[in-house]
Amino acid sequence: MKFFIDTANLDEIREAQAMGVLDGVTTNPSLMSQEEGEFEDIIRAICGIVDGPVSAEVVSTDTEGMIAEARRNAAIHEQVVVKIPITPDGLKAIKACSDDGIRVNVTLCFSANQALMAAKAGATYISPFIGRLDDLGQDGMELIQTIRQIYDNYGFETQVLAASLRSPKHVVECALAGADVATLPPDVLGKLLAHPLTDIGLERFLNDWRAWQATKNSDPVVV
Numbered sequence: 314m315k316f317f318i319d320t321a322n323l324d325e326i327r328e329a330q331a332m333g334v335l336d337g338v339t340t341n342p343s344l345m346s347q348e349e350g351e352f353e354d355i356i357r358a359i360c361g362i363v364d365g366p367v368s369a370e371v372v373s374t375d376t377e378g379m380i381a382e383a384r385r386n387a388a389i390h391e392q393v394v395v396k397i398p399i400t401p402d403g404l405k406a407i408k409a410c411s412d413d414g415i416r417v418n419v420t421l422c423f424s425a426n427q428a429l430m431a432a433k434a435g436a437t438y439i440s441p442f443i444g445r446l447d448d449l450g451q452d453g454m455e456l457i458q459t460i461r462q463i464y465d466n467y468g469f470e471t472q473v474l475a476a477s478l479r480s481p482k483h484v485v486e487c488a489l490a491g492a493d494v495a496t497l498p499p500d501v502l503g504k505l506l507a508h509p510l511t512d513i514g515l516e517r518f519l520n521d522w523r524a525w526q527a528t529k530n531s532d533p534v535v536v
């Protein structure tokens with residue numbers, strides 16, 4: 314499973330990149346709105362940090378506007394994947410962009426039928442929003458499992474990009490469900506390695522080692 318980071322913050326992206334396990338970046342208009350600077354400059358800077366796909370979302374809502382914006386976003390850098398919402402206008406834009414060779418990450422997916430439509434339109438990625446479904450009392454992970462099954466049934470190459478993840482447990486469940494990509498908020502990425510027994514175990518190993526070394530360095534007993 315690939316790991317993307319879900320942020321537009323350059324410091325957070327640099328930190329994640331330094332971990333050595335980062336495969337790409339997803340952004341959205343809400344994440345962008347938290348940053349200083351111009352959209353194009355931020356996307357270009359992200360592409361300079363990470364060697365992988367960088368999702369840049371359109372904000373137009375009509376097909377023609379989305380297509381024009383998608384072309385502009387794709388021209389920013391070869392790593393850019395254009396993010397388009399799965400609306401009726403969006404579907405037409407997804408099809409037109411995919412036919413044109415522009416890679417599309419289809420966003421705001423909350424149902425299996427939306428994912429099926431996106432795949433038929435040629436999407437490169439589908440982004441089901443797990444946490445937001447959980448927030449409504451539904452089972453977001455069940456949607457990942459269902460989409461995986463449908464795509465496998467028909468050999469769709471659209472990659473399942475699990476989004477709106479809120480916890481390390483979500484990450485494990487995505488991996489078990491066969492998601493191709495998990496896009497992680499920085500705090501969730503940071504928590505993946507953490508385990509109290511690792512910390513306690515390391516402390517005990519080092520204490521035992523120091524105690525052993527101290528016995529070697531102590532003065533010999535004079536009889």
Ligand code: G3P
Nearest residue numbers: 319341444445476477478
């Ligand atoms: O980038 C899309 C998605 O990951 C948003 O997550 O936490 O705003 O539901 P969230």
